[in-house]
Amino acid sequence: MRSVRIGLLGCGTVGGGVVRLIAENAAANAARVGAPVEIGPVLVRDPGKERVPELDRARLTTRPEDVIDAPDVDVVVEVMGGLSPTRGYVERAIELGRQVVTANKMLLAMHGPALVAAASARGVDLAFEASVGGGIPIVRVLRDSFASDVIEEVVGIVNGTSNYVLTRMLKDGLTFEAALADAQAKGYAEADPTLDVDGFDAAHKLSVLAMLAFGGYVHPDAIPTSGLRAIERADHEYAARFGYVIKSLAIGRVVGDRVDLRVHPTLVRRESTLASVVGVSHAVLLQGRALGPCLLTGRGAGDLPTAVSVVADVLDVARAKVSGQTGLLTKSLRTGQKPTLPIGDVVGRAYLRFSVYDRPGVLARITGALGDARVSIGELVQDGGGDADGSPVDVVMLTHAAREADLTRALAAIEAGADVARPPKMLRVLGER
Amino acid sequence: MRSVRIGLLGCGTVGGGVVRLIAENAAANAARVGAPVEIGPVLVRDPGKERVPELDRARLTTRPEDVIDAPDVDVVVEVMGGLSPTRGYVERAIELGRQVVTANKMLLAMHGPALVAAASARGVDLAFEASVGGGIPIVRVLRDSFASDVIEEVVGIVNGTSNYVLTRMLKDGLTFEAALADAQAKGYAEADPTLDVDGFDAAHKLSVLAMLAFGGYVHPDAIPTSGLRAIERADHEYAARFGYVIKSLAIGRVVGDRVDLRVHPTLVRRESTLASVVGVSHAVLLQGRALGPCLLTGRGAGDLPTAVSVVADVLDVARAKVSGQTGLLTKSLRTGQKPTLPIGDVVGRAYLRFSVYDRPGVLARITGALGDARVSIGELVQDGGGDADGSPVDVVMLTHAAREADLTRALAAIEAGADVARPPKMLRVLGER
Numbered sequence: 001m002r003s004v005r006i007g008l009l010g011c012g013t014v015g016g017g018v019v020r021l022i023a024e025n026a027a028a029n030a031a032r033v034g035a036p037v038e039i040g041p042v043l044v045r046d047p048g049k050e051r052v053p054e055l056d057r058a059r060l061t062t063r064p065e066d067v068i069d070a071p072d073v074d075v076v077v078e079v080m081g082g083l084s085p086t087r088g089y090v091e092r093a094i095e096l097g098r099q100v101v102t103a104n105k106m107l108l109a110m111h112g113p114a115l116v117a118a119a120s121a122r123g124v125d126l127a128f129e130a131s132v133g134g135g136i137p138i139v140r141v142l143r144d145s146f147a148s149d150v151i152e153e154v155v156g157i158v159n160g161t162s163n164y165v166l167t168r169m170l171k172d173g174l175t176f177e178a179a180l181a182d183a184q185a186k187g188y189a190e191a192d193p194t195l196d197v198d199g200f201d202a203a204h205k206l207s208v209l210a211m212l213a214f215g216g217y218v219h220p221d222a223i224p225t226s227g228l229r230a231i232e233r234a235d236h237e238y239a240a241r242f243g244y245v246i247k248s249l250a251i252g253r254v255v256g257d258r259v260d261l262r263v264h265p266t267l268v269r270r271e272s273t274l275a276s277v278v279g280v281s282h283a284v285l286l287q288g289r290a291l292g293p294c295l296l297t298g299r300g301a302g303d304l305p306t307a308v309s310v311v312a313d314v315l316d317v318a319r320a321k322v323s324g325q326t327g328l329l330t331k332s333l334r335t336g337q338k339p340t341l342p343i344g345d346v347v348g349r350a351y352l353r354f355s356v357y358d359r360p361g362v363l364a365r366i367t368g369a370l371g372d373a374r375v376s377i378g379e380l381v382q383d384g385g386g387d388a389d390g391s392p393v394d395v396v397m398l399t400h401a402a403r404e405a406d407l408t409r410a411l412a413a414i415e416a417g418a419d420v421a422r423p424p425k426m427l428r429v430l431g432e433r
Numbered sequence: 434m435r436s437v438r439i440g441l442l443g444c445g446t447v448g449g450g451v452v453r454l455i456a457e458n459a460a461a462n463a464a465r466v467g468a469p470v471e472i473g474p475v476l477v478r479d480p481g482k483e484r485v486p487e488l489d490r491a492r493l494t495t496r497p498e499d500v501i502d503a504p505d506v507d508v509v510v511e512v513m514g515g516l517s518p519t520r521g522y523v524e525r526a527i528e529l530g531r532q533v534v535t536a537n538k539m540l541l542a543m544h545g546p547a548l549v550a551a552a553s554a555r556g557v558d559l560a561f562e563a564s565v566g567g568g569i570p571i572v573r574v575l576r577d578s579f580a581s582d583v584i585e586e587v588v589g590i591v592n593g594t595s596n597y598v599l600t601r602m603l604k605d606g607l608t609f610e611a612a613l614a615d616a617q618a619k620g621y622a623e624a625d626p627t628l629d630v631d632g633f634d635a636a637h638k639l640s641v642l643a644m645l646a647f648g649g650y651v652h653p654d655a656i657p658t659s660g661l662r663a664i665e666r667a668d669h670e671y672a673a674r675f676g677y678v679i680k681s682l683a684i685g686r687v688v689g690d691r692v693d694l695r696v697h698p699t700l701v702r703r704e705s706t707l708a709s710v711v712g713v714s715h716a717v718l719l720q721g722r723a724l725g726p727c728l729l730t731g732r733g734a735g736d737l738p739t740a741v742s743v744v745a746d747v748l749d750v751a752r753a754k755v756s757g758q759t760g761l762l763t764k765s766l767r768t769g770q771k772p773t774l775p776i777g778d779v780v781g782r783a784y785l786r787f788s789v790y791d792r793p794g795v796l797a798r799i800t801g802a803l804g805d806a807r808v809s810i811g812e813l814v815q816d817g818g819g820d821a822d823g824s825p826v827d828v829v830m831l832t833h834a835a836r837e838a839d840l841t842r843a844l845a846a847i848e849a850g851a852d853v854a855r856p857p858k859m860l861r862v863l864g865e866r
Contacts, residue, residue, distance in 0.1 A: 021581040021723070032580060032765045034758060129578070135724040137578030144577075145562070145570030147465060148454040148744035273709045273730060290454070291568040291741045294731035297706060304723040311581035323758035325467060332465045 003036035004318040007073035010080030016052040017307025023054035034322040041067045078102040099317035103130035109204035113335035123327035127313035132205045135298035135305030142212040151213040153287035154252040158205040160280035160300025161189045161196035162248040167278045198227035199263040206250035216338025225263040238396045260341040267429040344405030349429035355392040355421040362419040373410035375402040392421035436469035437751040440506035443513030449485040450740025456487035467755040474500045511535040532750035536563035542637035546768035556760035560746035568731035568738030575645040584646040586720035587685040591638040593713035593733025594622045594629035595681040600711045631660035632696040639683035649771025658696040671829045693774040700862040777838030782862035788825040788854040795852040806843035808835040825854035
C-alpha cells in the first residue's frame with residue numbers, strides 16, 4: 001500500500017515534535033491509519049538551522065509550493081502560526097484537495113467559517129485539535145464524544161499565562177506587575193503580553209470552542225473580553241473572604257437561541273475543581289444535556305503537548321484519506337453566524353468593590369443606588385472604617401443574581417457621587433443564580 | 434445510500450437512551466456517518482414492558498438470533514450486561530462480521546483479549562467507551578488523543594459508589610456503614626455492594642484502562658485490590674491532619690517492562706485536583722510522556738452518560754462500516770499478557786496507624802521495628818497519650834518512601850508485640866517519593 005505523505009509548513013519546536021513522534025511510532029501509526037505515514041517536504045525559513053535528528057534534511061525547502069503543490073503530499077500540517085501568509089497557504093492546500101491539520105487558533109477564530117466551507121466544498125478534512133487547550137483533547141471530545149449530546153455550557157481556563165499570573169498573585173501575594181514579570185522571566189509570557197493578559201487569546205479559543213460546542217460561529221470581536229490588569233492583590237483577599245478565588249475564564253452558554261460568550265476575570269468557588277487548576281494548566285468544563293458536567297484539565301500550551309495533538313489529528317485525517325472517506329469531519333461542523341446575547345442581558349451574581357470616603361450616609365447612598373436598579377446585596381464587608389486621615393476605605397459586596405445592564409446603571413450612579421474615590425470595580429461570579 | 438442498521442441486545446434505561454439519542458439526532462448522525470443510522474431489532478426479556486416512545490415496538494424480539502443473525506444488522510450494541518449469556522452473543526456477533534459496541538466492563542476485563550483477537554481476525558471493530566468512566570470519554574482519549582504518546586501512569590476514581598461513601602464519611606462524619614446505607618437509599622449502591630466497595634468493579638475498569646494505556650492485558654485477579662470496609666472516621670481525621678484526604682483509587686503505572694496495577698484506598702494531597710472530585714463523580718488522571726498530566730472528570734455511571742458514550746461508539750463503528758474500513762480500531766489494541774510488578778516491590782509513602790497500650794517503650798519498639806526494616810518516618814502524631822483507664826491510644830505516622838515488602842515485614846514484627854491492641858493499619862499515599 002502507498003504510504004501517506006505529510007507536508008509540513010513550519011518546523012519550529014512543535015514541528016520538530018511532530019517529526020519525532022511520527023518517526024518514533026511508525027509501526028503503531030501504520031496499524032492505525034492502514035498505511036505507513038511518512039514526512040515529506042518541510043517548509044522552513046532557514047534550512048541551515050539545527051533540527052531534530054529524525055528529520056531528513058533533504059526534505060527541507062524554503063518554497064511553500066514545494067509543500068502545498070507537491071502532488072504526492074496527502075496531508076498538509078500547518079505549524080507556522082500567524083495569519084499572513086499562513087491563511088493563503090492553508091486555502092491553497094484545501095483547494096488542491098489536501099487533508100489539512102492546523103494548530104492555529106487565531107486563523108480559525110478569524111477565518112474559520114470560510115476555511116471550513118472551502119474544505120467542505122472540496123470534500124477534505126480540516127482538523128485543529130492543537131488550536132485549543134494545549135494538552136487537553138478538547139476538540140476531539142466535543143466533536144466525537146459528545147456527538148450525540150447537546151452542549152449547554154463551556155467554561156475554560158484556556159490561557160496559561162493568565163492563570164499563572166493569577167496563581168502567583170493569590171499564592172505568593174505578588175502584584176499583577178510582579179507576577180507578569182515572573183511569567184515573562186520563566187518564558188510563559190511573551191515580551192508583549194497583550195494577547196494573553198488582556199484576554200484576546202482566550203477569546204480566539206472561545207470562538208473555536210463555541211463553533212464546536214454550539215454549532216455556530218461568533219467572531220472574536222463580538223466576544224466581550226476583559227483582561228487582568230485591573231486585578232489587585234486586595235481583590236484576591238476580598239474574594240477569599242467570600243470563599244472564592246479569581247480565575248480568568250472563557251465562558252460560553254446557550255441562552256435560548258442565542259449564545260452568551262465572554263472572557264473575563266471571574267470569581268469561582270474555592271472548593272470547586274476549577275479553583276484547583278493552578279499555574280500554567282488549562283481546564284475546560286463542559287455541561288452536556290445528557291452527559292452532565294465533564295471537566296478536562298491538562299498542561300497548557302507547550303511544544304510537546306501541542307505536537308501530540310497535531311499528530312493525533314494527522315492520524316485521523318490520514319486514515320480518512322486511506323479509506324477514501326475524507327471530508328466527514330468537516331461536514332459535521334456548523335459555521336453559520338450565531339446570534340449572541342447582549343452583555344447587558346447577562347444575569348448573574350457580581351463582586352463589587354467601592355473605594356469611598358468614609359462620610360456619613362455613603363453606604364446608604366450605595367445600597368440605595370443598587371436597590372433603585374433592582375440589584376440586591378448578598379454579602380458585604382467594609383474594611384478599616386473611619387480612617388482619621390481621610391483616606392478612602394473599601395466597601396466590597398457580592399450581589400444576588402442581577403442583570404448586567406442594571407448593575408452598570410447602578411455603578412454609574414454611584415460613581416457620580418463625590419464620596420467615591422475611584423470608579424467602582426465589578427467582577428462576575430461563576431454560575432450561581 | 435443504504436442506512437446503517439443497529440441491533441440492540443438489551444433495552445433497559447441505557448438501551449432506551451441509545452434509541453432516543455439516535456432518533457433525536459438523526460440528521461447529524463447521518464452527516465457524521467455518511468449514511469442514515471436506524472434502530473433495527475431489539476432483544477428484550479419482556480416485550481410487554483413500557484419503552485421510550487421513540488422505539489418502534491415492532492422491532493422488539495425475545496430471540497437473540499433475531500438481532501445477532503439478522504443479515505441486515507450492521508452494528509450489534511450490547512447493553513444487557515453480565516457474562517452469561519452475553520459473552521456468547523458478543524462472540525457470535527463478531528463471528529458473523531458485525532461491528533460491536535459494548536458497555537460491559539466485566540466482560541472486557543474477564544475476556545477482553547479473546548474478544549479483541551476474534552474481532553481483529555474477523556476484521557471488525559469492538560468499541561467500549563461506555564465500559565469505563567461513565568460520562569468521561571476516557572477510552573477515546575486514550576485510544577485517539579494519546580495515539581502518538583506513551584502513557585506512563587493512570588490514576589482513576591472509577592467507582593462512584595465508593596467515592597460517594599468516602600465523601601459522606603469525610604464531609605458529614607458518617608461511619609462507613611451509615612454512608613453505605615445512605616448510598617443504597619439513594620440508589621447509588623446495589624443491595625449487594627461487594628463489587629463496588631470491595632474494589633472489584635474498579636479492578637475490572639483498571640484492567641480495561643491498562644489494556645488501552647499500557648498496551649497489554651492483566652486479568653483482574655492479578656490486580657491487588659482492597660476496598661473501603663476498614664476505613665474509619667478516625668482515618669479521615671488523621672489524614673486531614675497530615676494534609677490529605679482518602680480516596681479509593683485505581684492506580685496503574687509503568688515500571689520498567691512491567692506494570693504496577695492496584696486498587697486501594699489512598700491518601701491524596703488535599704489541595705490536589707483529585708481530592709476535589711467528590712460524590713458519585715469519576716475522574717481519571719493520565720500521565721503522558723509528551724503530553725504531561727491530563728485529568729478528566731465527570732459524572733459517574735448513569736443511564737444517560739452511558740448512552741451518550743454508547744452512541745458515540747455506534748457513530749464511530751458505523752462510519753467505519755460505511756467507509757469499508759472496519760477493524761482498524763481493534764487492530765491497534767494490544768492484548769498480550771503484561772507482566773505485573775509484585776506488590777512487595779512497590780515503593781511509596783505509607784500511612785500507618787497503630788493502636789497501642791500506652792506503656793513505656795512502646796513508641797521506641799515501633800520506630801525501632803520500622804528502622805530495622807529500613808522504613809523511615811516522615812511525620813507522626815500520637816493522640817490522647819497516657820490514658821488512665823488503660824484503653825489503647827492511636828499512634829499515626831506517614832513514612833518516607835519505602836518498599837512495600839519492608840513495610841509488611843515491619844508491621845508483622847510490630848503486630849507480634851503485646852503492647853499492640855489490634856493489627857496495624859496501612860494505607861498508601863499517592864505518588865510521592
